[in-house]
Amino acid sequence: MTTPAAAVHVRAPGKINVFMRVGTLQEDGYHDVATAYQAVSLCEEVRAFPASDFSVSFDGPIDSSGLATDASNIAIKAARALARRTGFRGGVRLEITKRVPIAGGMGGGSADAAGALLACDALWGTDVGREELHALAARLGADVPFALMGGTAIGTGRGDRLSPALAKGTFHWVLAFADFGMSTPAVYQELDRHRDRHALDIFPASPQPFVDAGVLQALRAGDPHMLAECLHNDLQAPSLHLAPDLAKVLELGEQNGALAGIVSGSGPTIAFLAADLDSAISLQIALSAARLTVARVTGPVSGARLLAD
Known part of the structure; x- marks a missing residue:
């Protein structure tokens, strides 16, 4: 000690x-x-x-x-x-x-x-x-x-x-916040119901999922265009089913220059990936003008760390 x-x-x-x-x-x-x-x-x-x-x-x-x-x-x-x-x-x-x-x-x-x-x-x-x-x-x-x-x-x-995972450079994100929260267990339950409802149309889930190699390549290359092609979240469909207005937010971001948008985790925050700092600033301004609560952030950053006050 x-x-x-x-x-x-x-x-x-x-x-x-x-x-x-x-x-x-x-x-x-x-x-x-x-x-x-x-x-x-x-x-x-x-x-x-x-x-x-x-x-x-x-x-x-x-x-x-x-x-x-x-x-x-x-x-x-x-x-x-x-x-x-x-x-x-x-x-x-x-x-x-x-x-x-x-x-x-x-x-x-x-x-x-x-x-x-x-x-x-x-x-x-x-x-x-x-x-x-x-x-x-x-x-x-x-x-x-x-x-x-x-x-x-x-x-x-x-x-x-x-x-x-190796990630080169800095990725620019614009986050759109909802004025409500979502329960993680409720979103997972909706995912199970979604899979039952669409059992004939979607690939069956794997008991042992894995991260696509393309994601790792995009992160390693530090290439936002490559990463935008690979963004994926199985919880997005159930989140949108529980909160349909999130679909309009996704659409708005993509109309205003986002490379891609994704529901983060179990939602309802939506993360938009921008090509660079200028694009992120333009997107932040456009979404703010549409009365959304937004923040512009970068990643990756370090984990929990001690600061000297």
């Missing part, structure tokens, strides 16, 4: 799933996935202060009034898991500035959990190491390990078995 800190500041990124294939429904009620994650420059700020018990509060541009701040909050769960693992006897006061939409398909809660793990480890001087943090992260949720790792990675299993 090292000397505990007086306060710690961590930044943890949101993510876009640039490719997502979902396997068949398994007996345990879950699906295996094969996804290509990219961490983007829309980040959560997590500050940790010494305390005798565990608490969390939120501020920032996102309305977080509906978020639980009791023991069911994922950031508190993360802090308690680390305390249990290390035998730490105290607590922590977490203050989180939210910028990643809640229930938006960008892993905002996962970023909070990853940020809390890293912040508490530094605050308490527990020094468990990245591997152990990753193991704790995987028990908290499928996207939490990636929020710790960042960059670009292929996720398999529940999405928590990660292997880094």
Whole structure:
């Protein structure tokens, strides 16, 4: 153990799933996935202060009034898991500035959990190491390990078995946010219903999905035009079925110069890939003029990291 800190500041990124294939429904009620994650420059700020018990509060541009701040909050769960693992006897006061939409398909809660793990480890001087943090992260949720790792990675299993993917250069994205959230379990249930309804028209799902080689080539080449050809998300059809207005947003982005648009994760955030910075700025202006809430971001960025205040 090292000397505990007086306060710690961590930044943890949101993510876009640039490719997502979902396997068949398994007996345990879950699906295996094969996804290509990219961490983007829309980040959560997590500050940790010494305390005798565990608490969390939120501020920032996102309305977080509906978020639980009791023991069911994922950031508190993360802090308690680390305390249990290390035998730490105290607590922590977490203050989180939210910028990643809640229930938006960008892993905002996962970023909070990853940020809390890293912040508490530094605050308490527990020094468990990245591997152990990753193991704790995987028990908290499928996207939490990636929020710790960042960059670009292929996720398999529940999405928590990660292997880094080589990505050259910078990709420019414009994100269109909805004024509602979507439940991940509800979108997966709709996917199963969608597959049953269209069993005769679509290829049957594989029990062990994989990421197409073209995606890896596009990322390695740093080529947005190549990547635009490969963007794919099995959860997009069920998301659009549950929230039909998202189809208009996709259309609007593609009419205004996006190379391609995709529902991120289980939605409802839509990520538009732009050819370059100028195209991204033009697209951001056009979507803002259409009264959409948008943000221009880049990827890949690093995972959860300690900042010097």
